[in-house]
Amino acid sequence: MKILICISNVPDTTTKIKLTGDNKAVDLANVQWIINPWDELALTRALELKENTANAIDKVTVITVGNAGAEPTIRKALAIGADNAIRVNTDPKDAWLVATQIANAVKSENFDIILCGIESSDYNGSAMGGMLSEMLDLPSVSSVSKIEIEGAKVKVNREIAGGFETVEPSLPFVAIVQKGIAKEPRIPSMRGIMMARQKPLTVLEPVAADALTGFVNYEPPMPKAACKMVDADNVAQLVDLLHHEAKII
């Protein structure tokens, strides 16, 4: 069995977001780049599945769409434990473009399981995994919080309102994963970092494709009014404020 994990290169989630002077872009100078948190959990889970020898997983591959600047992030995925990596050398302008590039890069690779994070922590698009599965004409299950392999079968838990469903897809398929898929992301070991330098990283040139969406302008969030403080010895006043002033309870 072969597993592919799609990786998005995103600013660290603690980044304070600044806009450029003309509000036409997010100022990404001096930003620390990381593996998108959900993609990192997906990679961790794929490695856990591979380490269970009963699962007979030959290869865990990671792919990203990005310029050379994304290389440290995909190298980190190798250091965490992926066997090989692919980078499609283009600017990931929108989900459509990224999905088109990944679909083209992997269409003849016969991956059995493709894992994508449910969104990227930068533009929160929630689109790439679903688009990729449609472009590859594969079944997909989204909001996946658990994935298990039982022989030739794969079982996933899909979150629904108030609980979850167990879903069995036919293979190959795309799982779009969320929190819970793995407990905590793995941190690369020193040995992992050394080994990553030797692992294959294939750079592919993009196919011709256009983005269908584009960011035209940004605005900072509206400033919030100062917090109204209530004395800890007078908690009833809080309820009074919520009832009479905010009219919310």
Place this chain on the structure above:
Amino acid sequence: MNKILIYTENFDGKFKKSTFEAVCYGVEIARQAGTEAIALSIGDVAESELINLSKYGVARILTCNNPMLSTLDNQAYAAVISQVAKSEGAGIVVFSASNTSKAVAPRVSVKLNAGLVFSVSGLPKSLNPFVVVKKVFHGKAFADVMIKSDVKVISIAQNSFGVRENTTEAVIESISAGFDTSAIKTKVTNVEKSTGKVLLNDAEVVVSGGRGMKSPDNWKPLEELAELLGAATACSRPVSDEGWRPHSEHVGQTGKIVAPNLYFAFGISGAIQHVAGVSSSKFIVAVNTDKEAPIFQAADYGIVGDVQKVLPPLIEAVKKLKSEV
């Protein structure tokens, strides 16, 4: 302009407020563009429930009730929605922002060669070119996004538009799935659902606890307050990582994004990732021992104090209020 198609998601045969919100949004765009809005329901929804869609201004109500579509299969649902979009000549397909739309809308967009914007937070800034606004970086900025394709697919962020009644004489039309349902490639083998609990994504009030709760054994008063207010319970990331509460309760950037009317943060310091998940709440109340905690910058009302000392009198005061009204 081409018609507006709204996918009206149901939950066990019932529509939720988020569905009606998407309907109202689609109806308003249709009004601005001088075209009609059509609702499409998939799955087993009774006529008595379907007709509720006519309260919000749709011109027609289409229903595709095929037993093979009683559980969600992303490929099948996307096939039905995109076929209807094509046969009706829809220019914009509108979803509510739910787990189902995250699963299905991107597939629909590929089938229609349409650009997709998820979680739109207001009416289009312009229809031609088509520009919508959405939050990016989990609310740390807003972005105007242009969709350049002929057909557009969007989903509407919860509680971002509201619901307004506008009754029409819409009739219900049954449609066939129009594809081979035996080709469905996913099977639901088990369903586990808690009943009677207020769901986090639907809740008007959310009562949330963080590390300042000190122990999973201290959640009783928080749950009591939630019950009094008809609220859902939630928690911060360290709490779910420690296993004090289930992952499904984790609110924040990597957990659930919530937008209730009222959010209580008990013993939550307010890390940037947590605030990102709750900043759309109408009012935020924070209780924390540290007066410098960043949560107070996001909050509307705050108390500097120990949650265990603040919760009992708070519960008493809420009980008193409830007995008076």
